[in-house]
Amino acid sequence: MAPYESAQRTAGDEDRPTGRRRVARYAVPAAVAGVAAATIGLVPALADSGDPDLPKITAQQLIEKVAASDQQQISGNVKISTDLGLPSLADAAASFAPKGGDGDGGSAAAPDQKLMELVTGTHTLRVAADGPQKQKLSILDDAAEYSIIRNGSDVWAYDSKSxxxxxxxxGHAGKAPEQDRGMHEGVPATPKELADEILKAADETTSVTVDGTASVAGRDAYQLLVEPKGTGSTVGSIRIAVDAENGVPLKFTLSPSSGGKPVVDAGFTKVDFAKPAASTFEFKPGKGTKVTEADELERKAPKELKEPKGPLGELPFGQPGGDKNGKNGKNGKGGAKVIGKGWSSVAVIDSGAKGGVPSSGSGSGSGSGSGELPPEAGKLLDSFGDKVTGKFGSGTVFSTRLVNALMTDDGKVYIGAVDKATLVKAANSQK
Amino acid sequence: MSPGDITTERPPPRVAATLGLLRSELGLTFRRLRTFALLGVLAAIPVLIGGVVRIETGGDPSAGSGSGGGADGGGPAFMAQISNNGLFLVFTALAATLPFFLPLTVGVVAGDAIAGEASAGTLRYLLVAPAGRTRLLLVKYASTLAFCLAATLTVAVSGLVTGALLFPVGDLTTISGTRIDYSEGLWRALLIALAVALSLVGFAALGLFVSTLTSSGIAAMAGTVGLLVTVQILTTIPQLDAVHPYLFSHHWLSFADLMREPVLWENLYANLRLQGFYALLFGSAAWARFAGKDISA
Structure with a gap:
């Protein structure tokens, strides 16, 4: 401001400013506006640029680095963006699953309810870990936070909003087995867990290469590129940025073969490998905080009501491992069978629902009201569905950007991270 | 942009003159009945919120979380915790007033700063004094910022007192689930009040700019408040996602990050940066407009 002071004073006191000077003054706010717009708009883009120079390394060496990594202490912020192509899966799922959160006997702090939110949109997470006994994961929300804290034998979840x-x-088996498992692995829901899943799947069907370097959260990192070799998979590529120093995966990006925005993009925005403060893992409910015990919740909710929540409830944790959905289906539930190999494998589940999709108008014909799902869920399925026919008969395909499922009219469900044609082929091969 | 920057370079007589001008402006702002009325309304809001929560929970802390109004996500932030700890009333009151009430009062004061003088016919007398237009503008802005701070502290103190009277106080749970003691909580409350006051810096500059555009005090106030309402509506439209980071209210809720453990500073810094840009942009725009303006009233 100082240089303009003298010019201004004369203007203010006696001289009428000339038109030119008047215009020239507006150059100041215009310049400020330009700088401001550039700073606000471009800073994130600039922060990503500048790949560090690191010595060359093979994929094998990089994977070993990851495997050998023994980083027990970590804390940082993780940003997860998920775009499965379902605008509001969480809402949809809520209409399938009984609302434990709002209904009687439920708790807004029950993990499986909250973690569902991670399936869509962008979220900021905070993670902290100190050895296998102490972990904390927080989902940051506007002026609220949802935390899962494990400290020794206690697992607490706290929802600050409610x-x-x-x-x-x-050791309580009933609840949220996913995150118990995740937490035992040392670093919960960090890119490490995701990377482990991917590396396990690597075999002759997969190409694994090192694809340059990147800077993630201020750390130098190698980029591991994983691509399916065959066709038919909806997974285009998976990129994992691995810290060059200690081998901790810092960023995970899953791009669909159809192109466009990544389906899952999870990475540290800030990371610190020092020991987190012990108080981070301490939780004591304040007086007045409503505490729900896991056993209590289990007792109140009738078994069969909880069933539909199973497969969906499992999804969200470590959800970034989008292809896990498929994998889970494959290994998991009773009666599942796997057709095919590697990336284009398809899981078959006999749902026993004879009428196929219990829908009214999807044209799947035999929607003879098997009544397994509430009507609004049926309607919802209709809106996602896409009727197909083949040697196997006819059925409905539900598509997301990553996982497709074919529900045949005779009650079989074919599900996998594969395109529609591969699903139909798999169904045909069963006849 | 602050008056301090300029006064440090000036010989003492000018410092004294600027301080004198600032003192008279502050006196003018804070002695007005209107200012007291605005602050009174702000002070009443925490009392209202506290009263409602108290009546609803019957003063029983254990009845709090279930029926505290915010349990199912409704109501302003921190609502559910009020009945357990009165200190949360400060946060809730700030969260409730920040979107509209606080900027509304700031808009009245900022919008009136120049245009009010013009419409009252006193602006030209102010300019007769050898103070210079730039310094007059800076002093007006400084007194508006003083009002931002006073307004925020009014809400905070009223919330603190009401909360302490109606509800138990003591150790509190941060939104990250960790416990902090009451003195730490008070310290955080002060930081939060400052963060909220700083959130208004950009909007105050915007109000000052609008104020230089017109010679009608009412028009300037209405224009400023109209901009506020417009921006707050824009923030609720998800399709305008790309525009949101540029709106002055984009990071307003970041003050709540001070209640996380450890504190999440990124959004707070982003807020300060955004407010700084707004202050520079509209401050310089106000200067460009005001320095070359024909003052006819």
Whole structure:
């Protein structure tokens, strides 16, 4: 401001400013506006640029680095963007699953309810870990936070928005098995867990290469590029940025073969490998905080009501491993069978629902009201569905950007991270 | 942009003159009945919120979380915790007033700063004094910022007192689930009040700019408040995602990040940066407009 002071003073006191000077003054706000717009708009883009120079390394060496990584202490912020192509899966799922959160006997702090939110949109997570006994994962929300804290044998979940807490003793099998598993692995829901899943799947069907370097959260990292070799998979490529120093995966990006935005993009925006403060893992519910015990919740909710939540509830944790959905289906539930190999494998589940999609108007014909799903869920399925026919008969295909499922009219479900044609082929091969 | 930057380079007599001008402006702002009325309304809001929560929970802390109004995500932030700890009333009151009430009062004061003088016919007398237009503008902005701070502290103090009277106080749970003691909580409350006051810096500059555009005090206030309402509506439209980072209210809720453990500074810094840009942009625009303006009233 100082250089303009003298010019201004004369203007203010006696001289009428000339038109030119008047215009020249507006150059100041215009320049400020330009700088501001550039700074706000471009800073994130600039932060990503500048790949560090690192010594060349083979994919094998890089994977070993990851495997050998023994980083027990970590804390940082993780940003997860998920775009499965379902505008509001969380809402949709809520209409399938009984609302434990709002209904009687439920708790807003029950993990499986909250973690569902991670399936869509962009979220900021905070993770902290100190050895296998202490972990914390927080989902950051506007002026609220949802935290899962594991400290020794106690697992706490705290929802600050409703001021409700959820408590489970370790080894309690009934609740949220996903995150118990995740937490035992040392670093919960970090890119490490995701990377492990991917590396396990690597075999002759997969090409694994090192694809340059990147800077993630201020750390130098190698980029591991994983691509399916065959056709038919909806997975285009998976990129994992691995810290060059200690081998901790820092960023995970899953791009669909159809192109466009990544389906899952999860990475540290800030990471620190120092020991987190012990108080981070301490949780004591305040007076007045409503605490729900895991056993209590289990008892209140009738078994069969909880069933539909199973497969969906499992999805969100470590959800970034989008292809896990397919894999889970494959290994998991009773009666599942796997057709094919590698990336284009398809899981077959006999749902036993004879009428196929219990829908009214999807044209799947035999929607003879098998009544397994509430009507609104049926309607919802209709809107996603896409009727197909083949040697196997006819059925409905539900598509997302990553996982497709074919529900045949005789009650079989074919599900996999494969395109529609591969699903139909798999169904035909069963006849 | 602050008056301090300029006064440090000036010989003492000018410092004294600027300080004198600032003192008279502050006196003018804070002695007005209107200012007291605005602050009174702000002070009443925490009392209202506290009263409602108290009546609803019957003063029983354990009845709090279930029926505290915010349990199912409704109501302003921190609502559910009020009945357990009165200190949360400060945060809730700030969260409730920040979107509209606080900027509304700031808009009134900022919008009136120049245009009010013009419409009252006193602006030209102010300019007769050898103060210079730039310094007059800076002093007006400084007194508007003083009002931002006073307004925020009014809400905070009223919330603190009401909360302490109606609800138990003591150790509190951060939104990350960790516990902090009451003195730490008070410290955070002060930081939060400052963060909220700083959130208004950009909007105050915008109001000042609008104020230089017209010679009608009412028009300037209405224009400023109209801009506020427009921006707050724009923030609710998801299709305008790309525009949101440029709106002055984009990071307003970041003050709540001070209640995380450890504190998440990124959004707070982003807010300060955004407010700084707004202050520079509209401050310089106000200067460009005001320095070359024909003052006829």
């Amino acid at each position: 001021d409700e807490a959820f408590h489970a003793e370790d």
